[in-house]
Amino acid sequence: MLIPFSVKNCFQLLCNSKVPAAGFKNTVKSGLILQSTSNDVYQNLAIEDWIHDHINLEGKTILFFWRNSPSVVIGRHQNPWQECNLNLMREKGIKLARRRSGGGTVYHDMGNINLTFFTAKNKYDRMQNLKLILRALNAVQPQLDVQATKRFDLLLDGRFKISGTASKIGRTSAYHHCTLLCSTDETSLSCLLRSPYQGIKSNATASIPSLVKNLVEKDPTLTCEVLINAIAAEYAAYHQTDNHINLINPTDETLFPGINSKAKELQTWEWIYGKTPKFSVNTYFNVLYEQLDLEIKVFIDIKNGRIEICNIEAPDHWLPLQICERLSSGLIGSKFCPTEATMLTNILLRTCPQDYELHSKWNMLCEKI
Numbered sequence: 001m002l003i004p005f006s007v008k009n010c011f012q013l014l015c016n017s018k019v020p021a022a023g024f025k026n027t028v029k030s031g032l033i034l035q036s037t038s039n040d041v042y043q044n045l046a047i048e049d050w051i052h053d054h055i056n057l058e059g060k061t062i063l064f065f066w067r068n069s070p071s072v073v074i075g076r077h078q079n080p081w082q083e084c085n086l087n088l089m090r091e092k093g094i095k096l097a098r099r100r101s102g103g104g105t106v107y108h109d110m111g112n113i114n115l116t117f118f119t120a121k122n123k124y125d126r127m128q129n130l131k132l133i134l135r136a137l138n139a140v141q142p143q144l145d146v147q148a149t150k151r152f153d154l155l156l157d158g159r160f161k162i163s164g165t166a167s168k169i170g171r172t173s174a175y176h177h178c179t180l181l182c183s184t185d186e187t188s189l190s191c192l193l194r195s196p197y198q199g200i201k202s203n204a205t206a207s208i209p210s211l212v213k214n215l216v217e218k219d220p221t222l223t224c225e226v227l228i229n230a231i232a233a234e235y236a237a238y239h240q241t242d243n244h245i246n247l248i249n250p251t252d253e254t255l256f257p258g259i260n261s262k263a264k265e266l267q268t269w270e271w272i273y274g275k276t277p278k279f280s281v282n283t284y285f286n287v288l289y290e291q292l293d294l295e296i297k298v299f300i301d302i303k304n305g306r307i308e309i310c311n312i313e314a315p316d317h318w319l320p321l322q323i324c325e326r327l328s329s330g331l332i333g334s335k336f337c338p339t340e341a342t343m344l345t346n347i348l349l350r351t352c353p354q355d356y357e358l359h360s361k362w363n364m365l366c367e368k369i
């Protein structure tokens, strides 16, 4: 169901389907500026989905500002194992989110601003949005050298990326969203976006790594707040609308019916990992066991995030082929995830409870894999 658009009373009126559409169109201005009160990546991505699915954007536009606590955000068609360091993320409690738009992987924290430009499909224009950001940057610091590229990145001093773009085009509406690096933790960004996993083969979209820089490095007065206000002012001037940032709470079911279930869906394993395009892992590693250096080979095919084919080859004298096969086949159908694999093999190992040596060997393998 599409809901008529309004700037009056922000979303209260947006949800009021009794407002007569024709008369209403003449009285409302064309743009609305919103900012999320939440720093939760799933809640903020859910707001994007909700607006995209529920608001009739014909002749109207919305600009949505949002910031997240530390998170890694992968594109719709990406492979998280290939794009980031999942172990490090788990260790540091950094969230992983899969967005609905395509493109590469980015790191978010409170020093990164996200901007979503919602329009009707026929008004979707990424370069126009980026130029608006450039005008705002120029207004706050005329000495900045920032340019938009053909890929819709924003580059500082001709080589440092400060913004990446992605988009989603629906039947009638579309959105273009982009980042803006203000004071992000660059060390976390580069460590987390480096995958330690080897031997992955897939057709998933690969990210395009760049040198990055924060705007605050160029001018310490360029805080997130200053930048958001400058972009909002430029947006209001361009769309001849009120220069007012409406704060919205993305958990408010009265304004956004169904929003919490959207946020929940974005947090499911099935969405984050299960949507990974089919891939395979073909690798080997060495284990040290009682002064023996053993080579273990691993071949795994993963579909919908679950193990479809699994072959683990260890030297026969160390782990007899038959046992290796039994344990490998026990993993088939399980999520490609350390906790589930460990749980499953623990169940299998219970069939030979006394064999402590086998248990310790298998645990070594699981840890390495």
Ligand SMILES: Nc1ncnc2c1ncn2[C@@H]1O[C@H](COP(=O)(O)OC(=O)CCCC[C@@H]2CCSS2)[C@@H](O)[C@H]1O
Pocket (backbone or CB within 6 Å): 073, 099, 103, 104, 105, 106, 107, 108, 112, 114, 115, 161, 162, 163, 164, 165, 166, 177, 178, 179, 180, 181, 189, 193, 206, 207, 208, 209, 210, 211, 212
């Ligand atoms: N926050 C941020 N901003 C700009 N560039 C970044 C950021 N994080 C990482 N990077 C760099 O971009 C590349 C990936 O570039 P690549 O071009 O592959 O991907 C993108 O740019 C995607 C942008 C998605 C924007 C959405 C807006 C709201 S939700 S996420 C990465 O390897 C880093 O070098």
